[in-house]
Amino acid sequence: MPSLIEQVANPAQGPPSKENIPTSSIFHRTFSKQYPTASTGRGVYLLTNDGRRILDGSSGAAVSCLGHGHEVVIEAIVEQTRRLAFAHTSFFTNDPSEELASLLLSASDGAFSKVMFLSSGTKEKIGIPMLRYSAFKAISY
Numbered sequence: 001m002p003s004l005i006e007q008v009a010n011p012a013q014g015p016p017s018k019e020n021i022p023t024s025s026i027f028h029r030t031f032s033k034q035y036p037t038a039s040t041g042r043g044v045y046l047l048t049n050d051g052r053r054i055l056d057g058s059s060g061a062a063v064s065c066l067g068h069g070h071e072v073v074i075e076a077i078v079e080q081t082r083r084l085a086f087a088h089t090s091f092f093t094n095d096p097s098e099e100l101a102s103l104l105l106s107a108s109d110g111a112f113s114k115v116m117f118l119s120s121g122t123k124e125k126i127g128i129p130m131l132r133y134s135a136f137k138a139i140s141y
Contacts, residue, residue: 036048036050036052036054037049037050038054040068040069041056041067041068041069042067042068042069043067043068043069043070044056044067044068045068046068056068080096089117097117100115100117101114101115101117
């Protein structure tokens with residue numbers, strides 16, 4: 001049977017049937033797959049609502065290195081969000097970020113004088129040229 005994408009791309013085959021349309025209300029990355037529902041996580045494993053235990057090789061860097069359900073991490077998140085959930089870095093700094101930056105700089109043995117926190121590889125593509133421009137501008141004056 002042709003995939004949903006093939007059916008949509010080739011209307012001569014008629015409209016997609018209900019059997020081919022995923023039941024999820026989320027616009028997922030592919031039309032032809034039913035995604036398992038992850039209900040909880042423990043350590044490096046995701047647990048699905050139908051009882052399967054799956055090694056999580058798909059989460060972002062923080063989850064991959066810290067794991068799911070780590071009590072120390074959970075308590076640190078709860079404590080921080082009680083004080084401050086978010087303050088945009090375009091307008092504010094905050095104590096946890098300053099403390100982490102100082103820790104990273106002290107561990108660099110003087111190789112660096114500033115830290116820039118980015119949330120993804122895409123932001124890195126924007127951040128690195130911005131840093132280069134800022135450094136060039138600072139040296140030019």
